[in-house]
Amino acid sequence: MVFLSRPRSQMSDSHHCEDKRRKLAAITICITGAAGRIAYSLIQSLAKGDVFGHEQLLVLHLLDIEQSMEAMEGVAMEIEDMASHVVDKCVVTTSMKEALSGADVAVLIASVPHLPGMERKDLLKANVRIFKETGETLEKFGKRSIKVLVVANPSNTNALVCMEYAPSIPRQQFTGLSMLDHNRTLAQLAPKIGATTDEVTNVVVWGNHSATMYPDISHAIVHKIDEVVRPAADLVSKEWARDTMIKSVRTRYAEIMQRRGMTTMSTGKAIADHLKYWTRGTPVGQFVSMAVPSDGSYGIAKGVFYSLPVQVNKHGDIKVVADLKVDEFSREMIDNSYTELLNEAKEALSLAEVL
Secondary structure, eight states: OEESOOOGGGSOSOSTTHHHHTTSOOEEEEEESTTSHHHHHHHHHHHTTTTTOTTOOEEEEEEOOGGGHHHHHHHHHHHHHTTOSSEEEEEEESOHHHHHTTOSEEEEOOOOOOOTTOOHHHHHHHHHHHHHHHHHHHHHHSOTTOEEEEOSSSHHHHHHHHHHTOTTSOGGGEEEOOHHHHHHHHHHHHHHTTOOGGGEEOOEEEBOSSTTOEEEOTTOEEOOTTSOOEEGGGGSOHHIIIIIHHHHHHHHHHHHHHHHSOOOHHHHHHHHHHHHHHHHOOOTTOOEEEEEEOOSGGGOOTTOEEEEEEEEOTTOOEEEOOOOOOOHHHHHHHHHHHHHHHHHHHHHHHHHHHO
């Protein structure tokens, strides 16, 4: 079902960027789990032009299950009511083929949640099935240039499965979300040192999106206006950095879930940040955290989906920052998460073979 499809003559001329924007071809964004709360949060940022820019037209392909079709239609109606100057068309569908066909970016949010009484292996099997099917659909109908961001947990392993079943799409076109943990690390560190989050750069979240993730501030720098650039690690105690902060980031999700039952606003913001960096580049001299297929850096075998420090150029090419110094503590943390990911990946790929 198509919403908000209108000829150029009906687009408002009141926006200052209108003439320039008309020169840009629309890009298509596929969002799975589109009737859910995380997608709802993300779509607001997309429709305001905060992610791809105010000069870029967007076509949204919203995908969810049949039972959510009515809710998706409601989302599409709200997008219409936003009177967005960047959303050109919105398609709601229950067909994965239709949703992924022609997409330039796919944000994969849909997954099977952990239900009461569900065994971990059953949860992994259910999500392996989803991401194997998604990969196979991408292989048959997706653009070879599509950028795929996996949000659904376990995001690293889901991304690996999806990538393995879309072998003709370059591996560097697949990423997993670790920006939420990256932002949480910034949010813990900045007030501790009397800074704002935009005055702190180059924190790193290593590894799996799990209890073994390693939020690392040993490379972070603080750059306030009219002050000397300083290493953030010099401004906090080693005990805080290695104990209190790590524990706070690792348990943040559980704490929010206990109080509210969902973490949608921060997740939507993290997806928006990830997409912005991936499509528009990271600032010169700065790096961010993304789960990507390893290039072999830091002792992580090639192809393993692992959150690493990355830089992105203006063309959207991701490069792992491979020359950071790793002390003994960091080495142990990085290896712990690596071991967990290897075991999880092995189990997931074995399950995929028999599904």
